[in-house]
Amino acid sequence: MLGEPFGLPVGSRKAGWEAWNAGLAKRRDIVARLAAKYGAALVKFQRAFDEGCQRAPADHWIWDGVHPTYSGHQLMADEWERTVRAFWPAAAK
Numbered sequence: 001m002l003g004e005p006f007g008l009p010v011g012s013r014k015a016g017w018e019a020w021n022a023g024l025a026k027r028r029d030i031v032a033r034l035a036a037k038y039g040a041a042l043v044k045f046q047r048a049f050d051e052g053c054q055r056a057p058a059d060h061w062i063w064d065g066v067h068p069t070y071s072g073h074q075l076m077a078d079e080w081e082r083t084v085r086a087f088w089p090a091a092a093k
Contacts, residue, residue: 001083002035003076004028006045006066008058013065020065041087048079 005027009017028046035042052061052075061072068076 001041001043001080002031003043003080004031004045006049008049008053008062008065010059010062011064041083043076043080043083045076045079048075 005024007013007020007024009021013020024046032042034040049058049061049072052072056071059069061069061075063069063072
Protein backbone atom coordinates (compact mmCIF):
# COMPACT_ATOMS: atom_id res chain seq x y z
CA MET A 1 0.00 0.00 0.00
CA LEU A 2 1.17 3.45 -0.86
CA GLY A 3 -0.61 6.66 0.11
CA GLU A 4 -0.31 9.74 -2.01
CA PRO A 5 0.76 13.09 -0.54
CA PHE A 6 -2.09 15.50 0.14
CA GLY A 7 -2.84 18.99 1.28
CA LEU A 8 -5.42 21.76 1.25
CA PRO A 9 -5.13 25.57 1.11
CA VAL A 10 -5.65 26.18 4.82
CA GLY A 11 -3.82 28.39 7.32
CA SER A 12 -0.32 29.39 6.29
CA ARG A 13 -0.59 27.14 3.21
CA LYS A 14 -3.09 29.56 1.61
CA ALA A 15 -0.18 31.84 0.72
CA GLY A 16 1.69 30.26 -2.15
CA TRP A 17 -0.80 27.41 -2.47
CA GLU A 18 -0.36 27.03 -6.23
CA ALA A 19 3.39 26.41 -5.92
CA TRP A 20 2.96 24.13 -2.91
CA ASN A 21 0.24 22.12 -4.66
CA ALA A 22 2.36 21.83 -7.81
CA GLY A 23 5.06 20.20 -5.68
CA LEU A 24 2.49 17.86 -4.16
CA ALA A 25 1.25 16.95 -7.64
CA LYS A 26 4.79 15.96 -8.67
CA ARG A 27 5.11 13.81 -5.55
CA ARG A 28 1.69 12.22 -6.17
CA ASP A 29 2.85 11.32 -9.68
CA ILE A 30 6.00 9.69 -8.30
CA VAL A 31 4.00 7.67 -5.76
CA ALA A 32 1.53 6.59 -8.46
CA ARG A 33 4.37 5.42 -10.68
CA LEU A 34 5.92 3.46 -7.79
CA ALA A 35 2.56 1.82 -7.04
CA ALA A 36 2.18 0.82 -10.70
CA LYS A 37 5.77 -0.42 -10.94
CA TYR A 38 5.49 -2.62 -7.85
CA GLY A 39 1.84 -3.63 -8.13
CA ALA A 40 0.93 -1.83 -4.93
CA ALA A 41 -2.44 -0.45 -3.98
CA LEU A 42 -2.56 3.34 -4.16
CA VAL A 43 -4.63 5.25 -1.62
CA LYS A 44 -5.76 8.47 -3.29
CA PHE A 45 -5.87 10.74 -0.28
CA GLN A 46 -5.93 13.99 -2.28
CA ARG A 47 -9.05 12.91 -4.14
CA ALA A 48 -10.70 12.02 -0.83
CA PHE A 49 -9.90 15.46 0.59
CA ASP A 50 -11.01 17.23 -2.60
CA GLU A 51 -14.32 15.36 -2.49
CA GLY A 52 -14.61 16.08 1.22
CA CYS A 53 -14.32 19.80 0.47
CA GLN A 54 -17.55 19.55 -1.50
CA ARG A 55 -19.28 18.62 1.78
CA ALA A 56 -17.44 20.84 4.29
CA PRO A 57 -14.81 23.61 4.22
CA ALA A 58 -11.16 22.66 3.85
CA ASP A 59 -10.36 23.57 7.47
CA HIS A 60 -12.88 20.98 8.62
CA TRP A 61 -10.57 18.29 7.18
CA ILE A 62 -7.08 19.76 7.60
CA TRP A 63 -6.18 22.39 10.18
CA ASP A 64 -2.90 23.77 8.80
CA GLY A 65 -2.73 22.68 5.18
CA VAL A 66 -1.04 19.34 5.82
CA HIS A 67 -2.18 17.84 9.15
CA PRO A 68 -5.65 16.28 9.26
CA THR A 69 -8.24 17.06 11.89
CA TYR A 70 -10.14 14.20 13.54
CA SER A 71 -12.61 14.37 10.65
CA GLY A 72 -9.73 14.37 8.18
CA HIS A 73 -8.27 11.26 9.77
CA GLN A 74 -11.64 9.55 9.40
CA LEU A 75 -11.76 10.60 5.75
CA MET A 76 -8.32 9.02 5.27
CA ALA A 77 -9.33 5.83 7.08
CA ASP A 78 -12.43 5.51 4.93
CA GLU A 79 -10.38 5.98 1.75
CA TRP A 80 -7.79 3.48 2.93
CA GLU A 81 -10.49 0.90 3.62
CA ARG A 82 -12.19 1.57 0.25
CA THR A 83 -8.85 1.07 -1.51
CA VAL A 84 -8.13 -2.17 0.36
CA ARG A 85 -11.57 -3.56 -0.47
CA ALA A 86 -11.17 -2.68 -4.15
CA PHE A 87 -7.58 -3.95 -4.41
CA TRP A 88 -8.12 -7.19 -2.49
CA PRO A 89 -11.83 -7.99 -2.91
CA ALA A 90 -11.48 -11.54 -1.54
CA ALA A 91 -9.97 -10.20 1.67
CA ALA A 92 -12.97 -7.93 2.21
CA LYS A 93 -15.35 -10.87 2.68
